[in-house]
Amino acid sequence: MSLMxxxxxxxGFFGGFTLTTRQLTRPRVTWSxxxxxxxxxxxxxxxxxxxxxxxGMEKCIGCELCAGVCPADCIHVRGLDNPxxxxxxxxxxxxxxxxxxxxxxxxxxxxxxxxxxxxxxxxKLFEFSFTNRADAIYTKAELVVDDNGMPQKLPWEDWREGxxxxxxGWMRATSPAGDAAFEGEVAWSPELGYGTRAPExxxxxHRDDEETGSKELRDVLERHLLTEDxxxxxxxxxxxxxxxxxxxxxxxxxxxxxxxxxxxxxxxxE
Ligand code: SF4
Ligand code: SF4
Numbered sequence: 001m002s003l004m005x006x007x008x009x010x011x012g013f014f015g016g017f018t019l020t021t022r023q024l025t026r027p028r029v030t031w032s033x034x035x036x037x038x039x040x041x042x043x044x045x046x047x048x049x050x051x052x053x054x055x056g057m058e059k060c061i062g063c064e065l066c067a068g069v070c071p072a073d074c075i076h077v078r079g080l081d082n083p084x085x086x087x088x089x090x091x092x093x094x095x096x097x098x099x100x101x102x103x104x105x106x107x108x109x110x111x112x113x114x115x116x117x118x119x120x121x122x123x124k125l126f127e128f129s130f131t132n133r134a135d136a137i138y139t140k141a142e143l144v145v146d147d148n149g150m151p152q153k154l155p156w157e158d159w160r161e162g163x164x165x166x167x168x169g170w171m172r173a174t175s176p177a178g179d180a181a182f183e184g185e186v187a188w189s190p191e192l193g194y195g196t197r198a199p200e201x202x203x204x205x206h207r208d209d210e211e212t213g214s215k216e217l218r219d220v221l222e223r224h225l226l227t228e229d230x231x232x233x234x235x236x237x238x239x240x241x242x243x244x245x246x247x248x249x250x251x252x253x254x255x256x257x258x259x260x261x262x263x264x265x266x267x268x269x270e
Contacts, residue, residue: 045107053190056192059189060119065115074101077099079094100138124165127157128154
């Protein structure tokens with residue numbers, strides 16, 4: 001056996017690292033959940049909100065249609081005549097009692113579909129859990145949006161950036177049956193803090209994804225797409241640099257959050 005053969009034999013075990021080394025340069029398919037979360041789809045069905053009109057009045061008229069349609073029987077609504085001197089909603093009646101039991105809700109959104117005034121819609125928040133039954137039953141006090149039209153945030157809810165925006169994006173999807181005549185047709189009322197929300201892009205016209213919060217499927221699922229379906233800027237060395245930048249920004253954000261938590265904890269002990 002020559003010296004070269006001997007060296008090759010001695011170093012042969014490096015071959016065992018080929019697969020590992022190859023994986024090092026590939027994009028990871030896992031996420032550090034819950035510190036890092038995948039972007040949520042604009043039509044995500046999450047925790048409900050009760051919307052208000054631009055003048056602050058509540059949209060709910062206490063008709064109980066949402067409660068009637070709910071397959072899990074988890075909504076309890078009672079309507080009451082509006083007090084003439086300080087009406088709560090523009091209609092004759094308003095939702096006096098409104099409760100959703102989240103131990104039962106399956107987030108099917110049938111309540112959202114049934115509602116004639118777009119009073120009940122859903123945010124993107126689905127990461128919330130409870131330690132007692134009382135917390136799981138959300139009342140009007142928790143469900144009605146605040147004075148800026150934003151969902152209220154409870155201590156046990158894990159809200160992330162964007163979860164409270166574009167509540168129930170799918171409500172604004174037009175031409176659901178594929179009829180181009182309904183594309184872009186606004187059939188919903190304005191909302192507190194937002195005005196009249198823009199419709200989702202149709203199938204044949206320009207999509208304003210920025211305005212409506214829509215996401216291309218590739219934005220969410222790129223790591224599962226075929227190479228030819230991935231934008232050139234995200235492939236090869238350029239893609240690695242792009243991913244490195246993204247992950248650096250993500251880790252910096254995580255570090256900043258950890259530092260802020262540490263400082264807050266330190267401050268409470270002083
Ligand atoms: S999302 Fe479905 S299960 Fe949940 S409250 Fe609405 S209708 Fe009921
Ligand atoms: S949320 Fe809508 S469907 Fe439910 S009681 Fe109020 S107005 Fe009626």
